[in-house]
Amino acid sequence: MFQNFRLSMAWLHTWFGLVLGFVLMAVFFFGALSVFDREIDRWAIPESRFEPQPMPSFDTLLKPVFEGMQPSKESIDFARDKVNGPMPERFDTIVTWGAYTTHRDPVLTIFAGYEVPNAKEPDVTVWGNRTIDPRTGVAFPDDQLKIGSGFFYPLHYSLHFHWANLGYWIVGFASLVMLAALVSGVVMHRKIFRELFTFRPKKSTQRSTLDLHNLTGVVALPFHFFFAFTGLVIFAGIYFPVSHTQMKPLHDQHEVIEAQETGLPHDRAGVPAPIASVDAMVVEAQRRWAERGMGGDVGFLTLRHVGDTNGYVSIYRAGTDRIALTGQGIHFKASTGEVLREDLPPTAVESINEFLTGLHLQHFRHWMLRWLYVLGGLAGCVCIATGFIFFVEKRKRQYAKEGSQNGRIVDALAVTTVTGMLLATLGILIANRLLPASLPFGWPGRGDLEEYFFWGTWVVAMAHAFLRSAPVVQGEINPAWREQCLALAVLAPVTVILNWVTTGDHLLKTLGEGYWPVAGLDLSILVGGVLALIAARHLRRREQGAPVQGATDFAGAGVQHG
Amino acid sequence: MSTSTLSTRHVIARIGAGVLGGYAFVWGFIALGLAGFYAVGLPFHDAEALSNILGFLLFLVVFLWAFAASNLKRVWMILVGGGLLMTGIGALIQQSLL
Structure with a gap:
């Protein structure tokens, strides 16, 4: 495609990573949350807290x-x-x-x-x-x-997009692209070992973002590869339904033989x-x-x-x-x-x-590994989010000169998939605590309404990200990053307090009883809120033109949310 | 990475080769693997799982190759031709087993 292998791989990494990265953010983040899916169920259905x-x-x-x-x-x-x-x-x-x-x-x-x-x-x-x-x-x-x-x-593997199983196919293709991005990323950078120890937060945003991108990509490289690959293997029957189409005669014959052999x-x-x-x-x-x-x-x-x-x-x-x-x-x-x-x-x-x-x-019992999975998933989110930011940083001068809107769009979509996704996550939890147990006749089901709140919050966050994105054209930062971080910092404690008010299960109680399904989620939400607040303060300082100490934290801090 | 040196048509043809050509090739591989491994004595579900696992790794390789190779026409020919050939051989093996 280009003069050499490395340039081809760089093209592949940049453009496929950019387009499918938005899908992969959701896959990684909701995959990380799914590690504790049953615990989140307990939080959402208080009657099941036993x-x-x-x-x-x-x-x-x-x-x-x-x-x-x-x-x-x-x-x-x-x-x-x-x-x-x-x-x-x-x-x-x-x-x-x-x-x-x-x-x-x-x-x-x-x-x-x-x-x-x-x-x-x-x-x-x-x-x-x-x-x-x-x-x-x-x-x-x-x-x-x-x-x-x-x-x-199910959002993690199907995006809740069930028409013609299209959600599965998009996630499957994104997984293939993830594998290709890992290989091409390694080809592009070559100095794999050095990346493990390189993070220069005080350098320019472009430099430190790339450091963090490489670091999170390489540290968790086996994790990323394994999960993208095994995700494909799990749904192989959907992606390559060979034994139910072309090989169906053989499959059916085998079923009959198997029944004879097993006696079932x-x-x-x-x-x-x-x-x-x-x-x-x-x-x-x-x-x-x-x-x-x-x-x-x-x-x-x-x-x-x-x-x-x-x-x-x-x-x-x-x-x-x-x-x-x-x-x-x-x-x-x-x-x-x-x-x-x-x-x-x-x-x-x-x-x-x-x-x-x-x-x-992971249905087996191993709580430490469970947490490592969460960290691996969030590392994947940081890797992808820093990829977006690097993409914009690298091109912002050129875009500013040309008056191009490209950087603005990519940046607004990055806001949508980082802080917007977190807001949607808190949105569904808040709706879950605020909606009455029984709704008037003729209303949608309670669970359906919660889902509408999730998507509604996400759409509002996206609109906000685009409406506030004008400064990106001049190479400035989109204030939506800071504003959504602030919204997270406010909504996180609100979510935890709503759980307390509506169920009586405040943190002192759940921690005292060692009831980790609820205590763990409450604590993770609070930690996420604190990180969002720190990120918002860093962003404010930077918008005001102060030295950019630790400026890239915002990408990471945003996605640490659980 | 500037795309100015690349025509849109070429880029679409590349992506098509990697995605569709790759899919056809891997379909053929899985069909051939399923029938072939089963024919040589592997249990049915083992033959299926093994060809799926190897198939996805193969998909990654041919996907990358579709972008790295210099001659795009050859990529298309090998992926689609190879996919059809393997699908056909798989079908013949199935026929002989029924």
């Missing part, structure tokens, strides 16, 4: 709950055009019931899948979900938003049969795990072909002390409780795959 619970009894608690379930309206609507004729009133043929839990879940999420009569394809399934208190079986309201696992986490029926027999005690099967599974020297809890419990003589129950051990999410599956005949099969130890490839995906998703 200790994590093991998988409850199936026979006495789960079974009646499952029996009362039906597919959701959205799922039925989604399947409507895959069916000949109208949808039935009730769905009676249960394809599967399932419940998944980890060592961090007080509440239990369960799902049920139902066969659709007259479907055009045999495997059309409609789904119902429910979140229950595993101590009582009582359901949590459907319109309660789990802000951590139900909003920030692929289809229903059409003969009704009752379900034996699943609790007894759990006891037997735990006995077998203990025999292998790995006693543990149930992580995933699932029934297939429910109510049919071909029905079976699969019980998987929670991966609390393993990288894999779950494992050591044992399968029972649902009607008799006899063991049909124990899963074989994972093959080499399976182990590699479990390692790659399990380390990304």
